[in-house]
Amino acid sequence: MKHYKNLGKRVLSLFVALIMCVSLLPTTAFAIDKWWDVPHENNSSCKRCANAMHGDADHILITEWEGLKGIRYCTCCGRQWVIGDGCADQGPACEQNPKLHKYEVGEAKEPTCTATGHTAGRVCAYCGDTIGQETIPATDHTEVTIPGNAATCTETGLTDGKKCTVCGEITVKQETIEAKGHTEETIKGKAATCTEDGLTDGKKCSECGEILVAQETIEATGHTPGEWEHDDTKHWRACTNEGCDARLDEQAHLYSENLMTECICGAKNPNVQPVECNHSRLNYVDDKNGMTHKVVCATEDCGYEEEAQQHVWVGDKCAFCEAEKPCNHLQYGMVATPNGDGITHTWYCANCNTMLEGFEKADHKMSVKDNGATHTATCSECGFTATEEHTYGDWSAETGSCAEGYSKTRTCTLCGHTHTFNRPGVHERNYEVESIDGETHGEHCLYCDTPMKVAKHTFVNDVCKVCGAAKPTTPPVEPECEHPGTEKTWADNEDGTHTVTCSCGNYKEIEKHTYDLDGNTKCKCGAERPATPPVEPEVCKHPGTKKTWTDNEDGTHTVICSCGNYEETEEHTYDLDGNTKCKCGAER
Numbered sequence: 001m002k003h004y005k006n007l008g009k010r011v012l013s014l015f016v017a018l019i020m021c022v023s024l025l026p027t028t029a030f031a032i033d034k035w036w037d038v039p040h041e042n043n044s045s046c047k048r049c050a051n052a053m054h055g056d057a058d059h060i061l062i063t064e065w066e067g068l069k070g071i072r073y074c075t076c077c078g079r080q081w082v083i084g085d086g087c088a089d090q091g092p093a094c095e096q097n098p099k100l101h102k103y104e105v106g107e108a109k110e111p112t113c114t115a116t117g118h119t120a121g122r123v124c125a126y127c128g129d130t131i132g133q134e135t136i137p138a139t140d141h142t143e144v145t146i147p148g149n150a151a152t153c154t155e156t157g158l159t160d161g162k163k164c165t166v167c168g169e170i171t172v173k174q175e176t177i178e179a180k181g182h183t184e185e186t187i188k189g190k191a192a193t194c195t196e197d198g199l200t201d202g203k204k205c206s207e208c209g210e211i212l213v214a215q216e217t218i219e220a221t222g223h224t225p226g227e228w229e230h231d232d233t234k235h236w237r238a239c240t241n242e243g244c245d246a247r248l249d250e251q252a253h254l255y256s257e258n259l260m261t262e263c264i265c266g267a268k269n270p271n272v273q274p275v276e277c278n279h280s281r282l283n284y285v286d287d288k289n290g291m292t293h294k295v296v297c298a299t300e301d302c303g304y305e306e307e308a309q310q311h312v313w314v315g316d317k318c319a320f321c322e323a324e325k326p327c328n329h330l331q332y333g334m335v336a337t338p339n340g341d342g343i344t345h346t347w348y349c350a351n352c353n354t355m356l357e358g359f360e361k362a363d364h365k366m367s368v369k370d371n372g373a374t375h376t377a378t379c380s381e382c383g384f385t386a387t388e389e390h391t392y393g394d395w396s397a398e399t400g401s402c403a404e405g406y407s408k409t410r411t412c413t414l415c416g417h418t419h420t421f422n423r424p425g426v427h428e429r430n431y432e433v434e435s436i437d438g439e440t441h442g443e444h445c446l447y448c449d450t451p452m453k454v455a456k457h458t459f460v461n462d463v464c465k466v467c468g469a470a471k472p473t474t475p476p477v478e479p480e481c482e483h484p485g486t487e488k489t490w491a492d493n494e495d496g497t498h499t500v501t502c503s504c505g506n507y508k509e510i511e512k513h514t515y516d517l518d519g520n521t522k523c524k525c526g527a528e529r530p531a532t533p534p535v536e537p538e539v540c541k542h543p544g545t546k547k548t549w550t551d552n553e554d555g556t557h558t559v560i561c562s563c564g565n566y567e568e569t570e571e572h573t574y575d576l577d578g579n580t581k582c583k584c585g586a587e588r
Helices: 003-025 027-028
Strands: 061-066 070-075 079-083 089-092 103-105 120-122 143-146 161-164 171-174 184-187 200-207 211-213 225-230 234-239 245-250 282-286 292-297 305-311 334-336 342-351 364-372 374-379 387-388 397-399 407-410 418-421 440-444 451-456 489-490 499-502 508-514 547-553 556-561 567-571
Touching: 143 171, 451 556
Parallel strands: none
Antiparallel strands: 061 070, 070 079, 079 089, 103 120, 143 161, 161 171, 184 200, 200 211, 225 234, 234 245, 282 292, 292 305, 334 342, 364 374, 374 387, 397 407, 407 418, 440 451, 489 499, 499 508, 547 556, 556 567
């Protein structure tokens, strides 16, 4: 009974030992590399959460249950899973529960030129969280200059750059400088001489000295001998090349043994006496004057010459000098040809077309014909013609009247054509205000003395401030007619005035209406005061025009239309501001 009692314990011990052996051989039993790569089968065999991992020597698994789900995490690697929910991996357990951080001493990191570093501090072995680490700022670059090089005429250069002496990083990149190209300078050549070679012009760079166009050799020209020259003892031929004074073939005179008279150079043999010339051979030389020729000895160096002789014509040539017989211009007459300058012509022989001396530029002899708007001038000698505009003299004095118009004339100084200018007879102001009578003043027409711009005097201290006329001491007295049976009549002129006429026939005057009858509404001539102020005449109907009223400060104003066709002087009409102000701005 005792043996059976211990049998159960032994069996249980063997079962536990078997399970432990299996758990110690995971790679053999399951043939996997990592236990968490095993696919989930069920809660009893999953390598993430089943009892198979419970006995793993490297993992200490702790399970906490929340209702039907269990949270299992490993205390050595820190990861956790949810049991009963597909064994979902939730990552490091300390991210869910900060109390599970496993902090260890971290590794310090030195800063670089561009990246910060940090102190060691402490680092969680599960999630990498740090505590106590302090950031060390980047040290920045320690720059040093990378020297560049200047560009040359043919090679590019580089600007200065910069790099860090610690990390080697290029902080300022070097940039290419384009080659400058050559600066040409002329190498002056020299001309070849008779004995020395010359050089053509060349070119070189003034910066680097490189020869761009090589000079080429110009071969020496060699001497060019001229005519023989000599003195008393020797002769030579001088080189005719410019700048060369070399004497060629220079040697003593050579005379033959038979005492020839001269050397090859023309020098006379001093040992031979000259023979007197008998002028047996004569030459005839034309004097080129059409009349004579010279007679000279043909013997060289004789120098004999006779007086000029008249040509002896045989046909058209001289029998001695063969000069051609000149044309007798007077025999054939002359022809004038225009020179094209519009002023002169030249005379030529009608036979040989030779220009006659003294007649190279003769002035045209012109006759002028009036064409109306122009005139035509014709030279009577060469036939040259030119049509031109008239050349007028000064205007004549203007004649006429303002009533009939005015005219003036001017005359062409070449053909006599008369040009007449007419203008209408319009009065023109003289802009000088003068007293006309005791009541009015005005200007006068420049041409006919007709009064213009007539207005009433404006007296200030008994003197008109416009024209300076003195105020009359008493108003003009209407002449009294004492003929028995006479009477006055007043006739309305329908222009704001009436004419007063005495039956005696000696008195007649024009006056403005005086509305002193019927309550100041009617004039003695019968004219009635207008119910409304007179309407200004419509002068201009052009769109955009307007009238302006300018106070003349003499009881009148000037009305001007912007069309430029109307200007008139009127008395003030105080029809604004309760009949106290005129439209020109003057106040009553």
